[in-house]
Amino acid sequence: MFRLAGIDIGNDSVKLVVNETSEPIIIPNIVSPGYERHILQEEDAPLKALDVMVYSPSLKKKGQRYFVGQLASEDQDNAELEETDNKATSDQSLIVALTALAYASITNAANTLQPGQTIDQAEYVIGTGLPVRAYARYHQIFEERLVGEHEVTFLSTPKLRGRTIRINIRRAIISIEGAAALFHMATHENLQVRDEELYYGCIGICEMGALTTDFPVVKRMSIDNQFSTGEQLGLASYLDSIIRDVEDQFGYRFASRTKLIQRIRKQEFIIQRVGEGQADIRPIVQNYFGRAAQKIVDLIRKRWKKYPDIQCFYVLGGGAAALKPYILDVAENMRLRFVDNSELQNVYGYLKLAKNKTSQAEMI
Numbered sequence: 001m002f003r004l005a006g007i008d009i010g011n012d013s014v015k016l017v018v019n020e021t022s023e024p025i026i027i028p029n030i031v032s033p034g035y036e037r038h039i040l041q042e043e044d045a046p047l048k049a050l051d052v053m054v055y056s057p058s059l060k061k062k063g064q065r066y067f068v069g070q071l072a073s074e075d076q077d078n079a080e081l082e083e084t085d086n087k088a089t090s091d092q093s094l095i096v097a098l099t100a101l102a103y104a105s106i107t108n109a110a111n112t113l114q115p116g117q118t119i120d121q122a123e124y125v126i127g128t129g130l131p132v133r134a135y136a137r138y139h140q141i142f143e144e145r146l147v148g149e150h151e152v153t154f155l156s157t158p159k160l161r162g163r164t165i166r167i168n169i170r171r172a173i174i175s176i177e178g179a180a181a182l183f184h185m186a187t188h189e190n191l192q193v194r195d196e197e198l199y200y201g202c203i204g205i206c207e208m209g210a211l212t213t214d215f216p217v218v219k220r221m222s223i224d225n226q227f228s229t230g231e232q233l234g235l236a237s238y239l240d241s242i243i244r245d246v247e248d249q250f251g252y253r254f255a256s257r258t259k260l261i262q263r264i265r266k267q268e269f270i271i272q273r274v275g276e277g278q279a280d281i282r283p284i285v286q287n288y289f290g291r292a293a294q295k296i297v298d299l300i301r302k303r304w305k306k307y308p309d310i311q312c313f314y315v316l317g318g319g320a321a322a323l324k325p326y327i328l329d330v331a332e333n334m335r336l337r338f339v340d341n342s343e344l345q346n347v348y349g350y351l352k353l354a355k356n357k358t359s360q361a362e363m364i
């Protein structure tokens with residue numbers, strides 16, 4: 001008996017869906033070294049204070065303590081991923097992914113502790129993915145790192161204190177970022193065709209994440225080997241530039257990209273300066289988002305010219321959500337398509353692709 005899960009191990013955030021019934025779990029991909037915290041008031045939800053010890057044969061450092069996600073985003077010593085990191089081999093990404101699976105195992109499961117049992121057990125078959133350009137070289141390594149037994153213990157996390165979860169990943173089905181998103185958009189939950197144009201057509205995708213942007217071309221649901229490509233470029237470098245300019249101009253430092261994007265998403269552009277009143281960061285954001293949008297539109301135009309058979313182009317990923325108005329502004333007469341919740345299309349696609357490869361009879 002195992003659970004089926006889709007997990008998008010993003011450089012910005014790890015997104016997890018277990019059976020399509022539950023809400024996606026989203027954890028910023030950010031960690032910091034863990035320590036005994038002085039807790040004045042306990043957080044009201046486990047996700048606000050993930051404090052874990054992780055044992056995994058795939059990690060270089062085993063049994064270390066980490067603050068993960070939101071708790072780490074406030075920490076001065078936190079680490080967010082850089083362009084040189086590879087999600088297939090990154091220990092940080094695996095730590096956040098295992099924490100997400102452990103959290104999901106306790107919170108939306110019926111089969112946790114049996115009488116006499118002290119450790120929660122959870123078995124998974126997971127669907128996940130890699131960028132177009134990393135896939136060929138790394139999918140096997142990625143799969144080997146994920147499959148097997150791992151263990152996560154929650155320390156000072158509210159409601160989960162002291163719980164240990166043994167996670168057994170029986171299989172990991174690795175697909176390609178962006179292409180999985182298209183599979184999700186083209187099919188129903190029962191995997192029947194939902195949209196014939198997408199399923200049988202020749203479709204271009206631009207999926208902009210934090211550190212990579214993928215441009216798969218998918219024809220009748222098969223990836224085109226020759227024309228699919230990717231760029232080592234995402235929204236994160238623009239966010240880093242915004243953080244740097246805001247610091248230079250106003251002496252105000254965002255502790256992490258996560259903190260900055262939270263503000264941008266809420267359209268809260270006014271920052272409080274030390275003793276000096278307030279400042280508006282909107283012009284800085286607009287400047288960099290405008291540049292990012294121009295870059296993306298140029299790349300799409302180039303790809304479309306190279307391969308005019310492409311019937312339509314979807315712009316997806318968190319980058320699409322962040323840049324949509326700016327992209328529409330510079331796209332001129334090139335018609336581009338957007339969807340709601342574009343940062344979640346991959347993870348739903350991974351779940352469906354895992355389901356597709358797994359016989360229904362074995363599932364819970």
Ligand SMILES: Nc1ncnc2c1ncn2[C@@H]1O[C@H](COP(=O)(O)OP(=O)(O)OP(=O)(O)O)[C@@H](O)[C@H]1O
Nearest residue numbers: 010011012013209210211212261317318319321322
């Ligand atoms: N709804 C949204 N509105 C605005 N910005 C968003 C939204 N969702 C995500 N973002 C931002 O867009 C960027 C890309 O997010 P996304 O979740 O696609 O990245 P990722 O999948 O974690 O990264 P990668 O694909 O490089 O591994 C991030 O900086 C994120 O903060």
Ligand SMILES: [Mg+2]
Nearest residue numbers: 010209210317
């Ligand atoms: Mg992504």
